[in-house]
Amino acid sequence: MDNLLIQKFDKVLIANRGEIAVRIQRACHKLGLQTIAVYSDADRNALHVRYADEAYNIGPPPATESYLVIDRLIDVAKKSGAEAVHPGYGFLAERADFAQACYDAGLVFIGPSPKAIAAMGDKQLARQTVRAAGVSVVPGTDPGLSDDELIAAAEKIGFPLLVKAAAGGGGKGMRPVHEAGSLSNALAGARREATAAFGDGTVYLEKMISDARHIEIQVLGDSQGNVIHLGERECSLQRRHQKVIEEAPSFVVDDELRRQMGEVAIAAARAVDYVNAGTVEFLVDRDKNFYFLEMNTRVQVEHPVTELVTGVDIVQEQLRVARGRRLRYLQDQVKLKGWAIECRINAEDPYHDFVPSTGTITAIGLPTGPGIRVDTGLYEGHTVTPYYDSMISKLICYGETRGEAVLRMRRALEEYRIMGVKTNIPFHQHMMESHRFLSGQFDTRFVEERFSMSEREIHDELEAAIFATLVAHQRSQRASQIVAPGERDTSNWKWYTRWERLQR
């Protein structure tokens, strides 16, 4: 029986871009599967296009005209002879209509069933479903209420609370609200952002649990009904509800709590007959009570930290179970070993309110060495555009202990060179030196409320000054050799640039 299901597909369309598209291609190639890339006009030269077996243009740069257009993706699948579709994360990954369109076109969707996506994507239905399975949830409202109804409901729930997008993920369309007065503005902002990001402006409210940690459990299910969990990820370090640093395991989760949370996560997954990789997110309060937040029905950005501590290649398992194979692991074969930390490298300026930074990458040098993994779509000449997410790379470090992972991360951050856009690498460096981080004393509000870049001490100003002065001096020396001083009608710099052009 198992054999009949093998080789259900040999050609995979990857409906995504950036580092995750490259990550999925690697897993495909490892299993001998051919890869089909899709790209917008902005991504013609991207790594995921160059590393693919075939690549097809799907439209203009805005995602709403390319990566989010279901018909175009299905067309490419048909044209290219793809037999399966991997959605990655973001874009269409959690859209039941996309999964359904794949099934209708006779394609294998590498993820859960449209029904499971819809059940978990509808946050209210998700809450009802898991509550019925005996899982505690955070108090809140139904989605789909009008602003007036939400404002009335807010008073019952109490402040502070969160406005969340029903179709949401990654913090988009989410707003914290601390008093009744600012609720209507937050609703408008969240609806606007959710419409832009997901094409759906539906929002709901949720009580904010204070001193909470965001801890999630990775689950894997196969079509034979086996569901296992791969332990937890600590994702409390967030800015504007976007995770910035994740680690596995968590500082606060012991074996007993892990077993409990794992069981609950599996129960939540089973409640919707879950197949493939998924993540059950929880808030954990100071007394280690945990509340179901939501289930993400896709591979997560931060999946590598789990891969490093369990040894399981999650994307490869996704492909295997989508082909109808059994999971390669039983629950008691999953053992956590060591510690892994991931820093999300974003194109943004950590010294100016994390404003996104765009531009062309002029130089890049990746950190290497034992225990270091870099997942990225970056290359020299790559242009970071305003069309897509500002995350340009993930830097993941492994150590036997948390301390060793942190030391490796410090060294890797120092070694990572990205020139052409500003990055949040200094933020990560500052965090890796923070006492609160080192002692594991943080919650979901730590980054925004108790962590400041202005406290960062920088030590290399003098050295930077020397470098720039030496380069400036060298240039002016060369320029003055070309035209004697006094004879030039313009600055040395201009002369030097002209001279450089002549040399080419």
Next chain:
Amino acid sequence: MKYITTVNGQEYIIEIDQKTEITVNGERHGVDFQQLAESGTLSLLIDNRSLEAIVEEREDAWEVLLHGELYAVHVQDERAYRLAQARGKLSDASEAVVIRSPMPGLILDVLVEEGAHIGQGQTVVILESMKMENELRAGRDGVVTRVHVGKGDSVEKNQELIAIGDAEEIKEQQ
């Protein structure tokens, strides 16, 4: 050659007269400075301490990437420095500060009007880019002298959005 080099408000006087030695604020250091291939990657041995950096020229400064930090460095030779000083005394303080768009995007809202008194750190414009709303804040106290954009406008990188002047200066003009 004598240079006055500024990083994060700190000035260094750096003299370079020969290949293997420089003087920083009067102190001598041995240097060995190598450029690696075409890229901006540089290797420097300063008193045998080994450092690597990438240095690139931008419109208004040199960018130096060193140990993960990106420094904006202004290098001026003595003559240029003196000229700038002389000019600076005349205009510097009263010059309007312009808030520019850090990236292309869509103006979702302009929260201030011309003539409004604003404080440093106050949000003045909400710009949508990279699928997120970004709050652009005033870098100083002052009075809004010009509003160049309105709700719904598309803006390019570095486009002028808002100009901020000194409260006293505005009064004088009136």
